[in-house]
Amino acid sequence: MEVEISRRRFLQGSVALTIVGGTAFSASSLLSAQEEKKEFKVTTKTGLGKADNIPFLCGMCVNKCAGFARVEEGVVTKLNPNPYFPKSRNMLCPRGNAGIQTLYDPDRIKYPLVRIGERGDGKYKRVSWEEAYEAILHGTDKFKGLLQILDEEKDNRATIGYCNGEGLSKEGFEVLMGQKIGTPNYVDEISICLETTLGGYFNTIGAYGEADLNNADYLIIAGANRAEAIITPDTMDMFKRSKGRGLKTIVLDPRFTNTAAKADRWYAINPGTDLAFVLAMTYVVFNENLHNKTFLDKYADGWMDYKNHVLSKGYTPEWAEKITGIQAKEIYKTAREFMGAEHPIYYQGRRSVFSKNDFQLRRAMAIFQALSGNLDKKGGIIFGKKLTLPAEEINAPMYAQVKPRFDKEGIAIPTDKTGSWILFRNMVLEGKNPYPVRAMFMRKHNPMSGVPNTAKTEQFLKKMDLNVMIDILPSDTAMFCDVVLPEASYLERTSPVASYGALEPAIVQRRAAIKPLYESKTPEVIYKELAEKLSKPLWEITKKYDEDVQDDTKDMKPEELEQYYKENGFDLADAWEKPVEETNKERVVEAFGEEAWKILQEKGVYYPDMQKYHKQLNPNEFEYYPENKKNYTTKKDKLKVVVNFKNLAKKGIDPMPTWHDEWNFKVPEGKFRLVTGRHAQFTQSGTTNNMMLRDLIPTNYIWINKRVAKQKGIKFGDMVEVSSKVGKIHLKAYPTEKIAPNQTFLLHGFGGMSKGMEMAYANGGNDAMIIEDAIEPVYGAAAMHTTNVEIRKV
Amino acid sequence: MRYAMALDYKNCINCKACEVACKEENGVQLGADKHRIWVGVKEIEGEWPNLSIASSTFEPSQCQHCENAPCQEVCPTQATHYAKGGIVMVDADKCILCSYCMEACPYDARYVKDETMTVDKCTFCSDTRLARGETTTACQATCPTKVRTFGDLDDPNSEISQLLKTREHFTLKTHLGTKPKLFYLI
Numbered sequence: 001m002e003v004e005i006s007r008r009r010f011l012q013g014s015v016a017l018t019i020v021g022g023t024a025f026s027a028s029s030l031l032s033a034q035e036e037k038k039e040f041k042v043t044t045k046t047g048l049g050k051a052d053n054i055p056f057l058c059g060m061c062v063n064k065c066a067g068f069a070r071v072e073e074g075v076v077t078k079l080n081p082n083p084y085f086p087k088s089r090n091m092l093c094p095r096g097n098a099g100i101q102t103l104y105d106p107d108r109i110k111y112p113l114v115r116i117g118e119r120g121d122g123k124y125k126r127v128s129w130e131e132a133y134e135a136i137l138h139g140t141d142k143f144k145g146l147l148q149i150l151d152e153e154k155d156n157r158a159t160i161g162y163c164n165g166e167g168l169s170k171e172g173f174e175v176l177m178g179q180k181i182g183t184p185n186y187v188d189e190i191s192i193c194l195e196t197t198l199g200g201y202f203n204t205i206g207a208y209g210e211a212d213l214n215n216a217d218y219l220i221i222a223g224a225n226r227a228e229a230i231i232t233p234d235t236m237d238m239f240k241r242s243k244g245r246g247l248k249t250i251v252l253d254p255r256f257t258n259t260a261a262k263a264d265r266w267y268a269i270n271p272g273t274d275l276a277f278v279l280a281m282t283y284v285v286f287n288e289n290l291h292n293k294t295f296l297d298k299y300a301d302g303w304m305d306y307k308n309h310v311l312s313k314g315y316t317p318e319w320a321e322k323i324t325g326i327q328a329k330e331i332y333k334t335a336r337e338f339m340g341a342e343h344p345i346y347y348q349g350r351r352s353v354f355s356k357n358d359f360q361l362r363r364a365m366a367i368f369q370a371l372s373g374n375l376d377k378k379g380g381i382i383f384g385k386k387l388t389l390p391a392e393e394i395n396a397p398m399y400a401q402v403k404p405r406f407d408k409e410g411i412a413i414p415t416d417k418t419g420s421w422i423l424f425r426n427m428v429l430e431g432k433n434p435y436p437v438r439a440m441f442m443r444k445h446n447p448m449s450g451v452p453n454t455a456k457t458e459q460f461l462k463k464m465d466l467n468v469m470i471d472i473l474p475s476d477t478a479m480f481c482d483v484v485l486p487e488a489s490y491l492e493r494t495s496p497v498a499s500y501g502a503l504e505p506a507i508v509q510r511r512a513a514i515k516p517l518y519e520s521k522t523p524e525v526i527y528k529e530l531a532e533k534l535s536k537p538l539w540e541i542t543k544k545y546d547e548d549v550q551d552d553t554k555d556m557k558p559e560e561l562e563q564y565y566k567e568n569g570f571d572l573a574d575a576w577e578k579p580v581e582e583t584n585k586e587r588v589v590e591a592f593g594e595e596a597w598k599i600l601q602e603k604g605v606y607y608p609d610m611q612k613y614h615k616q617l618n619p620n621e622f623e624y625y626p627e628n629k630k631n632y633t634t635k636k637d638k639l640k641v642v643v644n645f646k647n648l649a650k651k652g653i654d655p656m657p658t659w660h661d662e663w664n665f666k667v668p669e670g671k672f673r674l675v676t677g678r679h680a681q682f683t684q685s686g687t688t689n690n691m692m693l694r695d696l697i698p699t700n701y702i703w704i705n706k707r708v709a710k711q712k713g714i715k716f717g718d719m720v721e722v723s724s725k726v727g728k729i730h731l732k733a734y735p736t737e738k739i740a741p742n743q744t745f746l747l748h749g750f751g752g753m754s755k756g757m758e759m760a761y762a763n764g765g766n767d768a769m770i771i772e773d774a775i776e777p778v779y780g781a782a783a784m785h786t787t788n789v790e791i792r793k794v
Numbered sequence: 795m796r797y798a799m800a801l802d803y804k805n806c807i808n809c810k811a812c813e814v815a816c817k818e819e820n821g822v823q824l825g826a827d828k829h830r831i832w833v834g835v836k837e838i839e840g841e842w843p844n845l846s847i848a849s850s851t852f853e854p855s856q857c858q859h860c861e862n863a864p865c866q867e868v869c870p871t872q873a874t875h876y877a878k879g880g881i882v883m884v885d886a887d888k889c890i891l892c893s894y895c896m897e898a899c900p901y902d903a904r905y906v907k908d909e910t911m912t913v914d915k916c917t918f919c920s921d922t923r924l925a926r927g928e929t930t931t932a933c934q935a936t937c938p939t940k941v942r943t944f945g946d947l948d949d950p951n952s953e954i955s956q957l958l959k960t961r962e963h964f965t966l967k968t969h970l971g972t973k974p975k976l977f978y979l980i
Binding site: 043044045046048077078079080081090091092093094096097098100227228230232235236239240242243245256258259260261262263264265266267268325618619620621680681691692693695696698705706707736737738739740741 | 802804805807808809810811813814815817818819820821822823824825826828829838840841842843845847850851852922923925926929930932934935936937938939940942943944945953
């Protein structure tokens, strides 16, 4: 067998561009005028001398894979995988390896910044931390401070909105903003992420679960791209057994992904029609009596109703062929193979909401899985166990003047805690908010790139009286903030301990590999200091307007008043009395003892009997738990599958998954349906300034079907304009047969507009600028794949 | 001692973790065309939606550390030489950048290192990890799907020897007689 392999790479145009040559790189930064020019050696060969190996958890994406940071003379020279963590299984992906370049990114925010120019123009001055906190509290001549805003709003804390990207310090920010400062208006990233998937599975089988891909023998993976959107351990488990090696893999995706390249069969499904595919497979199963009747009788309420529903509606494969574009015979074949397999899994998927029917799609998928009976057991969707850590108690004050959240218009099951980004923003812009929203506190979150319709996000941010950002890089959103606080990156901080996994659970801790660079501080220190600064002045506002507090404290002496302030949680900083390291130790020792703490400190991972169970199988692989200690079956008789969810009807939601013709896939002649997604080398906008990753994918391209591109005279690398109803972007074209003639794809996260990020600035296109701000009707989550665009050469 | 690498290449998902780990471990300069290892990808065959999955394979590659290395033969200054364990190395002090070796290498495994203006290539991490007594290369250690196994062919008990005994495999451009030491497992 002969295979031609060449140094040249054909894909994504990496042949066309060389970005940086030379050994050192110095970039003009946000503060270039004030910053002495430092030379950054971009890669450092590891040395042969003494080195520390500090356990860390990766912060480049959501997975929290474990690694050891090699530290030589105070410099992180290499990130290595950690073989003790069952979730990440002794590996680091390209982003994990490139984390060093994020740590030493010359464009890091180095000092606290206060805006001196207009919002968006990037003009800031370097200030001390005290001056920055002071600006948040009292404002400057350019913007109002929180004290004035809350005074004018008579202590209605809901006038503050806040958001936070995923991460180990996210809970702390929720404590500060939600519980201590007391606003209900949290706009979590979940509503631009996988909210319907979690909700659909939770409302059907009680949890999202874990797919036991090590033991499954048949896999349908639809709209999830595990070769490129890496999820641990799924990615590692899946591709060791695909390609005729035990895990038959059926991939559904509108475009041909790297996951499709590993499939036994790939079906190019029309975007937003997966529900029709699942319903048709369900039809085949019921019609041919392939379902596990014993299992359903025992665990599934109302499955006979669903059988009648699916059969009577006539959801045949022939019906679905017209909607999905997948041949009826293939649907018959897949349904029969699935039910004939011993351990079949319809993979739950993750990522964003595709279409307005996404909640029903996830319900239908969960029910389809249940039809096989392959739940709560080896080789199926399992539920497992978590190791629990003692909860931290928060003394949350009660504010009488705070008003409830309002982002509920037109949605069936509004989530009180997390909200809907699009609805919250749009209602404020449309003046539908029942009280003024005047400040946004943001951390590690970039809605200018993440929330569909960037023009509206910009308007929204400009409407605020005060915007605050805590982050490591000056993102597009940071450019619209009045105070920008520099955070320590994940390799410079010890984070709160966390518990992961279900089949093979573990406790993990990220330890700081080096001290925070420049003047950055760890998030928990920032929360504490900000809370200390705000606490007493905000307390004065509460005393001025809060009648409950006034009644309680009438005639109190100053000492009594001080005691009341402390006892009732108005001392905002009391949640951070101890540093993270100390709290971690207390929680771990309380739950698992001193020895566990020692192991965790050294190895970054702990689980009971780890030293007994953990074994190296070969140079690459480890066993974490013995087979008989893995949590395959945990629900047992408590397992319940909700098939006919009657109460949903009260909210105007179909109690059983039902297709509506308005969801049929339609693209007007000459237009393209836009789909977005990921490559393995980038997470989101947060990684696009990483020099190492930029070598691998220099920019994002718009995928156009090759034949269509030829008709339009578009060649590889040509600049094109992609426009929708809400905006337009310019980026380079990538003609390919991997996408349908009436569809188009671009990689999410590019097209940054912040001049403070030299590598990311004006590189490629930002999908959020052209994705229309449609929401699905259950939670108000963003439906990402419902926009049609035009493409023309420019 | 004969160092070699076996690649369970069907596991490869073209994530390029190996390439980044290699660059960080060995201080390889940045730049899209500056890399010691890479993943070969071919343009997919067929027209949408009838694409050939079989044509879309990912083939990780790098210096093959040939036992009969054409690069070593053509080098006029003996900069390219066989080091301990049969690892093909370039002595930067001797390299005059005549680039004969780059022409001679059938695997396109060499590039020009701008910092020293000499030829550079995979070293099997012999001057970093192996020199510290570690037993894996950076690319092997980091691989999410565990494509790579590095080891000694002369040790019959090594993992690589065992793998090559039990698994069918092939080498690249075998007909050239270079005796490459990268083995692709089927």
